[in-house]
Amino acid sequence: MSRPMGDSHKRFLQTLMSNGIISSLQAKALHRHCCETHGAHYSPDRLDEFIDVINTQLQPMFMYIRKGMSEEDGVQYYALVNTAETDITRMSSDYADNELELFRKTMDLIVDSENGAASSTDVLNCADSLQTKKLKKKETELVLNKFVQDKWLNEKQGVYTLSTRCIIEMEQYMRLIYQDLIKVCHVCQNVAIQSQICENPACGIKMHLPCVARYFKGRNDPHCPSCNDFWAHEIPEIRQSQSEGSQSQSSSAAPAPTPSTSSTRRSRRS
């Protein structure tokens, strides 16, 4: 039953691979662009099917295009996951051993923390006690910058959090390494690193901020869905981008592609 991949699928996959992660809006635009470039039948609400075709062919390679949510703004993203990896080996070709160790330690700090974040000071302290090879302050700052550029970490005002790409791609690794330390969001059941926690010590369920925003929308007396205690945190507003991400977009939202010039000779029917 597995459909072979057409050039439109291959182009989508290549672009996803070279970008590492794309938002669902970008994915929709890319889907359209790939189908039009290769003269494939295009239907805007068929993106999931389109990706399924790719995933079926990727399965023997232990790869998978997975959808995940940003913990910051609730936007949906697509990233390529390696299902055979049980380590952060996918980073290993880009970083030295001590840099990888620093990443693991940073992730430890973040997972251990209550707010799912680590300050640069804490990370710098780690750099000083690496087992592989110590990193100096300047070197650590450069490596951290690289992590951010390569989309493994987010940084805001000296505080580091796990990026959406990191969470999507390394969820399997994190569940394996951290076991019970990793909790899932009560609402969406996905790994929750940055989250709000129920104040009731006997309860302690976690919810992503975008999930809290959606769950408690319009209610001015929020209660924990599990233990019914008052939910003592500030309820964030639903962000504009969040609502866009969860609805199906009309094709007018995607940027109009330029008409193909002489690509007709090269375009293949898929």
Add this chain to the structure above:
Amino acid sequence: MSQRKRVATAGSQSKLARRSQQVVLDEDDDGDASFTQLTSSQVQKARENFTSVQVDRKVAEVVQFILIKDQKKIPIRRADIVKHVIKEYKALYQDIIKRVDRTFEQVFGLKLVEIDSKNHIYILINKLQPVPGEPISMCPGNPKTGLLFVILSIIFMKGGTVKENVVWNTLKKLRVDVGEKHEEFGDVKKVVTDEFVRQKYLEYLRIPHTEPLEYEFRWGQRAEKEVSKMKVLEFIGELHSQEPQTWTQQYREASSGESSQR
């Protein structure tokens, strides 16, 4: 397959027959003797030793390995694939690499090309052409692609070989001064003569008997396989507001390039 079986039953001990009994991966002299001394029965036995699930796994691992190496555009050595990934499945190398090749074509739209048949070095080239209007760049944040394309154009229009000074002078006219640190490219000379050469997009060759030493540029093997000469000519045509056919010599070369690249 049947051909190998026929050869295996030949049985004669003459040097010629012994040679033909071998599943010769190629006449390699890279010192890796164990490759050429595989008999077809050894390969058959290896096929029986490992389950198809195990072999499937190896194929997946080789695909991953090559993809990672290719991210950096580093040519991949067969010796490395065997040493780091294939390991004890060595006898099945041909089977595995054939499937890897097919996977690259059918799933990723890439092609595994051997650019050095003596030392067995591969590159992965893109079978899909870059097209205008990509909503997300295929090479995000890579202005170097533009720089490379300009240089490839210069070389192509000049007949395939060009003295380095011609390239530097042309770039200078485009405000890319090889002597100064460039805002986007940094050390331009390093990018062009080192990075692009290592990635096999360009060749930077000494011109013999030149005093002082001079170098010339040619298209590298990756460029030959990946870049459409017709696209280059169309780009030049647009620059000069002329039809590509205006340059008859280059047009002829570009047209024949098209058919061979398919």
